[in-house]
Amino acid sequence: MSKKPEVIVYTDGACSGNPGPGGWGAVLIWNGKEKELSGGDPQTTNNRMEMQAVTEALNALNKPCTVIIHSDSALIINAFTQGWIDSWQKRGWRKADKKPVENKELWQDMLEAMKPHDVKWVKVKGHAGIELNERADQLAVAESKKF
Template identity: 85%
Template sequence: MSNKPEVIVYTDGACSGNPGPGGWGAILKWNGKEKELSGGDSQTTNNRMEMQAVIEALKALKKPCVVKIHSDSALIINAFTKGWIDNWQKKGWRKSDKKPVENKELWQDMLEAMKPHEVVWVKVKGHSGIVLNERADQLAVAASQRIQN
């Protein structure tokens, strides 16, 4: 077992139109404390916002941690738990159909942000009453609405 602190993270992204104005939200839980983060972009996609939430949560950590990232993004979870990201890198950031991987720069940012940490990926079902996942969604939606207005 690692002697690093364990941080529980819930992330989500939202987009009004795809592409369109979007937002991301993240909640970090550690040692009985919670920190909420959010932001957005005026012209983005849902996948980009899902990824940005993970990146920003990891960047917010001030020292190496064991990070349990809870996400309802099948793309992100599968990329890491099914080895897709390793295959994309081996193939020069191309998917099995030989097409370029979308959002390569965000995947690279995520890999960089993960380096100091031990990351555990946890798939959650979206909009299923998981309190912190619902809150991450609310943060993402609110951020996307701030961008629109």
């Protein structure tokens, strides 16, 4: 059986004001090739842009892959590595304090985008000189400045 292709992804979101104009960026690496993706929203939040970056990167893949996502978003990383997302769904998209999970529709979009892939999560420190994370950040910031 053939192994799924491995894609390395770096994602980031940016927001000028929170809420305010925002952008997201992603750098995908497969087979020695790089692809940059970015987009934005005139009125959004940083968390929404972080989530959009992951979803857009996953949706850009045209076949099932092993995807290693690098993000500086503790919320996203912890949601998947610490089982928060499973708990939220079991509680009807409510957090432990019974409050609704913010951005439920974006979490659902991300889960849908993940379905064909084997996703692994890597937490990176933001603004720490990690080249591809800095590049994703630059893409996100550039998009946010378009509004």
